[in-house]
Amino acid sequence: MAEITLDQIKELREASGAGVMDCKRALEASDGNVDKAIRFLAEQGLANAEKKAHRETAQGIVQSYIHGGGRIGVIVEVNCETDFVARTPDFQNLARDIAMQIAAMNPLAISDDDELPADAKLRGDEVILLKQSFIKDAGKSIRDLVNETIGKTGENIVIKRFTRYELGT
Numbered sequence: 001m002a003e004i005t006l007d008q009i010k011e012l013r014e015a016s017g018a019g020v021m022d023c024k025r026a027l028e029a030s031d032g033n034v035d036k037a038i039r040f041l042a043e044q045g046l047a048n049a050e051k052k053a054h055r056e057t058a059q060g061i062v063q064s065y066i067h068g069g070g071r072i073g074v075i076v077e078v079n080c081e082t083d084f085v086a087r088t089p090d091f092q093n094l095a096r097d098i099a100m101q102i103a104a105m106n107p108l109a110i111s112d113d114d115e116l117p118a119d120a121k122l123r124g125d126e127v128i129l130l131k132q133s134f135i136k137d138a139g140k141s142i143r144d145l146v147n148e149t150i151g152k153t154g155e156n157i158v159i160k161r162f163t164r165y166e167l168g169t
Contacts, residue, residue, distance in 0.1 A: 004032060016041050018151065042144075044151065055156040059083045061092065065099035074102045076162040081155040094149045094157070097134070101142060102164050104135050110159050129159065 004027045012023040012034050018041050026044070030036035060079035066072070078095040085091050101107075107129035108120050120127045130143040140148075142159075150157050 004028060008032060008034060012037050012041075041151065042148070055081055057081055057156050057158045057160075059086050060157075060160070061086050061095050063092075063095035063099045065096065065103055067100070067103040071167045072103045073165040074099045074162060076102060077160040079158045079160050080153065085153045085155045088153060090149055090152050091157070094145065097136065097145065098129075098142065098159060099162075101132065101135055102129065102162050105129075105132050106164060106166075107132060110162070129162075 004024055008027055009020060009023045012018070012027060013020060015034070016023065016038055018026070022041065022044070023037070026037035026040040027034070029040050057079035059082050060077065062075060062077050065074045065076075067074075076095065076099045078091070078098060080086050080091060105126070108127040109116050110129045112128060112131075114128075116127060126132060130141065130146070132142050134140040134142055134145050146157055146159065
């Protein structure tokens with residue numbers, strides 16, 4: 001097993017936002033390879049997200065975003081378990097990124113469980129917010145983005161609802 005250095009832990013922590021001990025465990029599991037450790041943390045984040053999915057999310061924020069010189073506006077409600085997490089930069093950045101995503105990609109529903117208009121099926125997965133590729137990183141879906149934040153905050157996070165307005169439509 002490779003010796004894990006503080007520099008490796010720091011590098012992984014900056015890249016992933018995960019806690020120090022989580023970074024150390026990931027590096028140990030990947031024999032000190034930072035790229036493998038990032039994948040390990042992502043897999044762990046998904047597993048943790050699935051474990052937390054049943055937890056109640058009664059706190060959170062309502063985030064707004066105005067784009068295109070006032071031509072497009074979005075209001076989105078993103079919920080978490082505690083008001084403490086709702087005030088963290090990670091959670092607030094997530095809510096802002098989701099609002100920007102909605103403005104840019106015009107989804108019709110949050111997940112597959114939501115009711116869709118009949119013609120929406122023709123557009124495929126692009127109408128489902130959680131399945132869309134993230135506008136800032138096409139290698140991630142919005143679901144991946146939410147799961148990463150769940151891993152960082154340790155709480156369940158749910159996109160509850162949104163409304164998108166576009167001038168002239």
